[in-house]
Amino acid sequence: GENVEQHPSTLSVQEGDSAVIKCTYSDSASNYFPWYKQELGKGPQLIIDIRSNVGEKKDQRIAVTLNKTAKHFSLHITETQPEDSAVYFCAASGARGSTLGRLYFGRGTQLTVWP
Amino acid sequence: DAGVTQSPTHLIKTRGQQVTLRCSPKSGHDTVSWYQQALGQGPQFIFQYYEEEERQRGNFPDRFSGHQFPNYSSELNVNALLLGDSALYLCASSLEGGHQPQHFGDGTRLSIL
Numbered sequence: 746g747e748n749v750e751q752h753p754s755t756l757s758v759q760e761g762d763s764a765v766i767k768c769t770y771s772d773s774a775s776n777y778f779p780w781y782k783q784e785l786g787k788g789p790q791l792i793i794d795i796r797s798n799v800g801e802k803k804d805q806r807i808a809v810t811l812n813k814t815a816k817h818f819s820l821h822i823t824e825t826q827p828e829d830s831a832v833y834f835c836a837a838s839g840a841r842g843s844t845l846g847r848l849y850f851g852r853g854t855q856l857t858v859w860p
Numbered sequence: 861d862a863g864v865t866q867s868p869t870h871l872i873k874t875r876g877q878q879v880t881l882r883c884s885p886k887s888g889h890d891t892v893s894w895y896q897q898a899l900g901q902g903p904q905f906i907f908q909y910y911e912e913e914e915r916q917r918g919n920f921p922d923r924f925s926g927h928q929f930p931n932y933s934s935e936l937n938v939n940a941l942l943l944g945d946s947a948l949y950l951c952a953s954s955l956e957g958g959h960q961p962q963h964f965g966d967g968t969r970l971s972i973l
Contacts, residue, residue: 751902779961788864788950788964789903834902846954847893847916848962850902 746844747772749837751851758825759859766854768835769817777838778818779848780809784831792833793820825858832856862887864953864965872971873941881936881968885953891915892934893962894926897948909934910956938970946972 748771758764770778776797781789795802795809795818802809806825811818822829832853839847865884873879885892891910895903905918909928928934932953938945948969952962 749902781964786966788866788966791961791963794961836902843916845916846891846908846960847905847918848895848903848952849905852902853900 747775747837747839747849749835749849749851751835751854753854754852755855755857757857757859760825760827762825764822764825764829764856764858766820766833766835766856767817768819768837768851769815770837770849771816772837772840773813773816774840775837775849776840778809778811779836779838780820781834781836782831783834783853789834822856825856827858827860830856830858864951864963866949866951866965866968868968869966870969870971872973874973875941875943877941878937878939879941879970881938881949881951881970883934883936883951883953883965885932885934885951886963889953889955889963890932891954891956891960892928892932893952893954894934894936895950895952895964896920897950897967899947903950906936941972943972946970 779794783789808821835851836848893908894906897903907917912928923939948967950967952964954960954962
């Protein structure tokens with residue numbers, strides 16, 4: 746099945762700086778890649794997603810890039826704020842019949858933004 | 861517009877017991893997926909329900925079973941609980957059709973003593 750690797754596991758930045766989280770996937774057939782933010786005691790919240798027919802997508806301070814050839818995708822957060830502090834997960838959606846729609850998650854990145 | 865709701869929020873059980881967790885999907889969604897999230901890990905897919913049938917299943921034993929009702933709500937049942945079943949159980953709902961965004965509830969924290 747699909748294998749998703751995520752780096753770094755922890756990331757500390759100063760308020761106002763940018764943060765980048767990187768993920769790789771193994772199944773070249775995967776074609777949907779969501780990112781989730783999980784705060785303490787809460788479930789994962791979808792913050793942005795990208796499909797394989799698009800190389801980049803932006804939503805205000807958040808952007809995601811996808812390199813299908815290299816099988817990696819990244820989350821970019823600009824002008825970070827303390828409220829961005831949380832655990833971020835990348836995921837890839839299975840593309841084959843038996844795995845279609847199933848999300849495979851990375852192990853998460855704990856982002857801390859210092860005021 | 862209510863999002864995904866799960867109950868109960870916390871549960872404590874002992875080894876060998878069985879447990880039922882419940883999920884109501886986001887309004888308009890017809891597909892429910894269940895995930896297990898161990899401490900410090902990403903969620904792991906358990907199974908997915910659509911049209912009241914299990915459509916896909918992850919690498920979990922038969923002790924894990926589920927059900928979807930005509931109103932699209934769903935239950936996750938776990939029998940013969942083991943210490944290793946202690947985790948956060950997450951429900952996600954979506955529209956049917958492959959790569960549809962999945963929206964998660966806040967989960968049920970299950971502790972096995």
